[in-house]
Amino acid sequence: xTVYDIIKKxxxxxxxxxxxxxxxxxxxxxxxxxxxIEIKKAVETIFNVKVESVSTMNKKPIVKRHGMKLYKxxxxxxxxxxxxxxxxxxxxxxx
Numbered sequence: 001x002t003v004y005d006i007i008k009k010x011x012x013x014x015x016x017x018x019x020x021x022x023x024x025x026x027x028x029x030x031x032x033x034x035x036x037i038e039i040k041k042a043v044e045t046i047f048n049v050k051v052e053s054v055s056t057m058n059k060k061p062i063v064k065r066h067g068m069k070l071y072k073x074x075x076x077x078x079x080x081x082x083x084x085x086x087x088x089x090x091x092x093x094x095x
Contacts, residue, residue, distance in 0.1 A: 003042035006030055008029045009029050024082060024088070026081050028079050032077045036054040054081050055079065058077050059076040
């Protein structure tokens, strides 16, 4: 698994933007089997920053109904990455 397979996409919500502004924490959707060490290395190599800590959470699949058919949503894993002071990611640049 490469570093680009581990980090899927950034999560941009009001709560994640507040975390970014106040605490220098960035939120990403990551591969469900990635651990904290792999996530830390991936963020450091892709964005060229220093990571202090990584927090992860799993979102379990939910059973939904479409007419008579039942299906499950996908398992998702989210990581909140705290960067060292002075480091920023330009992907989340304010407009």
